[in-house]
Amino acid sequence: MDALKMIAQDSLKEAAPQFNVGDTVKVHVRIPEGDKFRIQIFEGTVIAKKHGGISETFTVRRVAHGCGVERVFPLHSPTVEKVEVVREGKVRRAKLYYLRDRVGKAAKVKSKIQ
Secondary structure: HHHHHHHHHHHOOOOOOOOOOEEEEEEEEEEEEOOOOEEEEEEEEEEEOOOOHHHEEEEEEEEOOOOEEEEEEEEEOOOOOEEEEEEOOOOOOOOHHHHHHHHHHHHOOOOOOO
């Protein structure tokens, strides 16, 4: 088991992005196209963070053209270039799955006032 932990420690990102559930983030993702790569930005609200260590993931939700889109990103994946926090949200839950059932302004998360 210690050998697995050692291998996992090598694969972790040194500067893992710091954000919480409820924050609005821009995720910069590397998309392969042929022999080249391009960066695609996925912006939305973080509705869940799961696990920990090397297998840590986070789920980002946004509404595009009236249809809800959710993507799950591995935090330490090399395809995730960077995560920018656009604004911090004020929430009292660890998982915001209830936002899936809400429409319009009811699906908004309150902004944290510094």
